[in-house]
Amino acid sequence: MTPEVWLATFGSALTEGDIPAVVALFQPDCYWRDLLAFTWNIKTMEGQPAIAAMLQATLPATAPSDWAVTSVPETDGDTATVWIRFQAAAALGTGRLTLKNGLCHTLLTATEDLKGHEEPRGQTRPTGIVHKADRNRQTWAEARAVETERMGLQDQPYVLVIGGGQGGIALGARLRQLDVPALIVERNTHAGDSWRNRYRSLVLHDPVWYDHLPYLPFPDTWPVFTPKDKMGDWLEAYAKLFELNIWQSTTCDSAEYDAAKGEWRVQVTRDGTAVILHPK
Template sequence: MATRLPHAFVDFRTIRGKDKIAKYINDNSNRLNLRNVWRRKSGVYTPRIEEPDPAAGVEWAETMIDFETDIGRGSSMVRLVTDDAGNNVIFALNLALQELKGHEDNVKERRPHGGNNSLKGGSMQGNWQERREREKEFNDAEPFVLVIGAGQAGLEIGARLGRLDAPTLIIDRNPRIGDNWRNRYRTLVTHDPVNYCHTPYLPFPPNWPLFTPKDKLADWFEAYASIMELNVWTSTTIESAEYSEETNSWTVRIIRGDGPVIVLCPQHIILATGHSGEPLVPKFNEQDKFSGTVYHTSQHQDASHDPEEGSGNSGHDISQNFYENGADVTMLQRSGTYVISVEKGVHMQHNGIYDETGPPTEDADIYDQSLPLLVQFALKVHQTARIAEAEKEELDGLRRVGFALNFGVDNSGVTRLYLCKGGGYSIDVGCTKLIIDGKIKVHQSVDGIREFDEGGLVLADGKRLDADVVVLATGYDNMRTTAKKILGDKVANRLLDVWDLNDEGEVNAIWRYSGHPGFWYMGGNLALCRMYSKFLALQIKASKEGLYTLPI
């Protein structure tokens, strides 16, 4: 019988310092039973000397390794440096399980046969199409996992669980798969390049655009759900959900379209409704006197004399959208924003890893995850400085027109802002030039809006702006607020806040234990959803097979 592992062992951990590492190994050596460790003999990540950033003054020897434990197989990176005495010592060793023994993905040599007689019960149980209809409706069984949200997070964790034979139902309130992208503003495109955004098992084709228009991506997700045989119910919402400590399962009342209430009893619920929680919508003095329209960026579809409060990603994109629709736009900025362009800075971030010259996506993901986040952030300081030098002309232009800049936490750029703050940056797809050219005006107002009047608003510094529309690019709350809205206080009160880092330097609650048994958060951009859906699926599958103890 396989070893039953404690939850603390099947989790994201960063152990630092010789004494702590020695204690961890000593305490877990019997459980770990690491063996059959082999360095890669082909591909990009064979043994090599690497200088992660010339300005960092760091050099190490690195290689990708494959390994085995009692319960599974993994692939990771090891990095060695030379100490002051001239000895080669391990600087960082990453161990990441990629599959469970006996429960591997049913892909490649384990792919299904496809013939009717190869299926359970033979052709008497129907052909593929007839079986799929029953599977999608869950006529013969309960879903083991219920996923709320059919965007990239929900579809990709559904695909991972499906390949592990963990019956999964994905629900979404929208009428069509992809509507969470399709219904956004007309000019939206992805801000990350295609090679960073591939979906699990089904990468984008080689003629796919570098940056994906939102409607094209929406159609891709609709096709992806069909090709990957995902069970998705659209126009579906949750009426209530109760968790039983006795049965370790949920009782969920679901409303599907205008039909009757359906009761399901999954063992796990995954909240996959996006990176953030509910919109942060401030209220202002005398707002009811305003004759125009005030709304949050989450409600924006398409664009007029239009101030906009907020200068992050959404603020820039929507300001550009308004300008391109003929509006007179003023951006209100309360604090500095980190600005990076898709053409230069984003390219520099992914160069050699997620581009046409890079390794297979699976290896790139292992490499990308293999350094502790705090080490990555330290290296990002140097990368951010190089990006700023490459984009000096644009940044100087923004400064000249009064746009306040910053370069992230400790000058570490966009990655730390995304993971720890959930905002404070703009990935530029054209708005920067409009600001520099004076086509979009910028006004600094550290304390924001003081009050509204009938024809506009008055800022805290006393300046008055005329407006027909005010768009609030004021960000979003924590994902826990959405959990509360959907599942209620009883569940939400046990949940941990999501994102930012814990004491070990790992991201809080997302893709791992949430604070409530049988409840998981799943979110992030397309790349993070691809990478971490694998690890969340492995945690759920391991618990299903009795390989580790779920936290209470």
């Protein structure tokens, strides 16, 4: 079975809600890695029973459709691998499919964009200019300073990210692009210190092509294995370029959810002073 035929059969079975027919398209030794597309989580289903259970729980709400192969198959003996795309009820997705002897050995499904909330990039990026005379208009730097000053005090974040390492910073950049007010709290004094403060000889164990952050890949002159302090400097520059709101020297002390108000009550200590935050 070719990838195109497999994917068409797979999509039809999903549309019909025929989970046994879907599972029959997988090898007994199979893996489905989902990044938010079906499970709204990061999960790996191993084996046909786990895949069937996941689909029982998620298929009606996900309503996947429009499956298509988007690359030329990469073949190696009895295996064929392709990139794919699809739609779900709330999202646009991408993925990667590997067939072995015509049945699926591994499947990756990942959310690429939320419908109606697509990231403003490329042709939809902000213009960065207002064509109107206004003597009192704030400059970009002035507006940014006001936002930084108010966030967490007069203005509450919708999302509070605890930890400003590379994961927290990357998440902050994604939220920024989606126009979701977010605040990152980090115990270290500078963005990137989570790398700078480690042992002197440390370099990243993964090569650079596995280490890119959203929107801004490392330049092609970057070393294959990044020294820790260089990585720290990159993270600090990245946080500034993407206008992330970060409270440094801040620890999270407690958090409890107020169901009546639909918000959290989070106590943090910032530069020795207790602050209460109310993210959603």
